[in-house]
Amino acid sequence: MEREHFYDAVYSPARDKDELIRELSAVMEMAEALNSRLDLDHILSKMSSELARIIDYDMGCLAIYEKDDNCLYIRHIYRRNGDTSYEGRFVPLEESNVVGWVAIHRKPVLRRDISADNRFSEIMKEDNLYSDIVVPLIAKDSLIGTLNLGSYKKNRFSDFDLELVTRFSQLTSIAIENSQLIESHRALGEKYRTLMSHASDVIALINYSGEVVECNDVVYRYFGYTPEEVLGKSYWLFTTPDRRDFSRTNLARVLKGETTTLTEVPYLKKNGEIVYMDVTATLVKIKGHPYVLGVGHDVTERKMLEERITIQNRELTEVNRKLMQLDQLKSEFLGRISHELRTPLAIIMAYSDTLIEDSGFEIEQCTRREFLEIIDAQSKKLLAAINDLLDLSKVEVSDTMLNVTEASVNEMIRLSVKMAEPSAHKNDITIVTELDESLPIAMFDPQRIRQVCVNLIGNAIKFSASGGKVTVSSTRGDGEIIVSVRDEGPGMDPGETRVIFENFTQVDGGTDRSRNGLGIGLRLVNHYISLHRGRIWVESEKGEGSVFRFALPMSNCLADKIKISQ
DSSP, X not given: OOHHHHHHHHTXXXXXXXXXXXXXXXXXXXXXXXXXXXXXXHHHHHHHHHHHHHSOOSEEEEEEEETTTTXXXXXXXXXXXXXXXXXXXXXXXXXXXXXXXXXXXXXXXXXXXXXXXXXXXXXXXXXXXXXXXEEEEEETTEEEEEXXXXXXXXXXXXXXXXXXXXXXXXXXXXXXXXXXXXXXXXXXXXXXXXXXXXXXXXXXXXXXXXXXXXXXXXXXXXXXXXXXXXXXXXXXXXXXGGGHHHHHHHHHHHHTTOOEEEEEEEEEOTTSOEEEEEEEEEEEEETTEEEEEEEEEEOHHHHHHHXXXXXXXXXXXXXXXXXXXXXXXXXXXXXXXXHHHHHHHHHHHHHHHHHHHOTTOOSOHHXXXXXXXXXXXXXXXXXXXXXXXXXXXXXXXXXXXXXXXXXXXXXXXXXXXXXXXXXXXXXXXXXXXXXXXXXXXXXXOHHHHHXXXXXXXXXXXXXXXXXXXXXXXXXXXXXXXXEEEEOOSOOOOHHHHHHTTSTTOOTTXXXXXXXXXXXXXHHXXXXXXXXXXXXXXXXXXXXXXXXXXXXXXXXXXXXXXXXXXX
16 A cells, blocks of 8 residues: 555544554454464454454455466355355456456455446345455465455445555465465375375385395386386485485494484485485395385475475565554554644644633733744644655655756755754754855756755754754765765764664654654655665764765766656
8 A cells, every 4th residue: 555545544533542453463363373273264264353353344255266267266255144155156257347357457446336336247236235345365476366345335445444454465365375285285195195005105125235126116207217227226326415425324224223214305316306205214134135125205395385385484474574563653653643733733722712712802912922923833833744744645655756957956055054044043053054166067856955955954953952053065975966964963872873764763752752843854855865866874973963964976867867757
């Protein structure tokens, strides 16, 4: 989901802390259930119950893609009344129905009013649904099926619901694939046991010298040799070079009477292919002479399946970790927005109410003006916070919103300083400029670079003590123009400088929010510089102030390297 939709969903007044906790709990329950059991019916049942805890829907349907029949098989139906009709039904893989369209295009669909959407024919008309969400189930770029939720109400689902269902579908896709792999693995094991009972595994009789004196036909077919190439030859013919010393030692142990069972032993075919076998070696005597009877069971496919399952489990763990990060980000955002939006709004309302209630004009004119100035200041603070959010959402929508033209970096610095002077004067801060007037004209987006400069200078003023100085300089680097903003503030520890450009990061903010702002300004700065193929960094020591620097390439080919949105 695009980030602006995420913010809209998180900031919805209908969402509260308890709801966020329920969502995280459902995700954790889902992940735990999928990790603990790989039974497909359990997975589907758990998915329905956990989704129902956090999303209000009336009907849920999961369809599995049947590759051989090129269609979708409705494997699971969930309704509040317990009705499971339509389970077992086949849905054609066609664009005419919404399930088929989502499976073909592998894109989710959110229909807020089904009756107003004429794109698809409905496959479950009897349910009389008015809104639904349909998402594809994808694992390792392969189609697993589709998941859709429906409601008897219009506009039941939001963009945030779509994002949440999409996240759940990632967990479900991996779990279903794991379940299918395990089922395939179990079926494969049954086949191997049947083959063993019919003596179709590799069987070889080896003498004390390690020569193959007898074997079944499976040996020739499996390893690709002729009988002449095997009989009377050392069984090390099949052993990988790095295991030959171990094989000699193991042969001696078996000849002494020890039965040996080895798992997933690598062997070498004639064509150089490595295969894996579970091997049991037993001492037998024929006419008083010792021999080793070796029975080998091919487990190459099993080993590959185990490796794939291991990879899938790691991916499942990573998806779960990202979901937890998402929930943490939501909680942090709500904490920040609560302070930065509600606090100035409360102040505005308080002073406004006081003025409104003064019907008899008992408040003196100077006090009335002071109240209006407070309202004006808090309104601007509120507007600044909202603008920060809008700027950040635009950044996440597209990274190509630059209008590159020829411009002077020094001119952008002068304009930025002029914009920052009222704030500096109010805080008794002196702004000093040290500009290299020999800098050439460069290619960049003047509006964005001016915004970068204003943000860095504003931060320097905000973190400087009264009577301090902020120095803004420009200089020529190796093929680039470097702009520096130095303050005399409290400085930062190395750990703080590493996260300073991340979302919602404000070094001294903490829980008391001693500085104003949502902590996303530097995130915007970092993004704008990255779009210009530049770089930005900070140099700081605790108690020694900070220097923020950014560099822009001087090459006139910059416009060709950047997608320009006209």
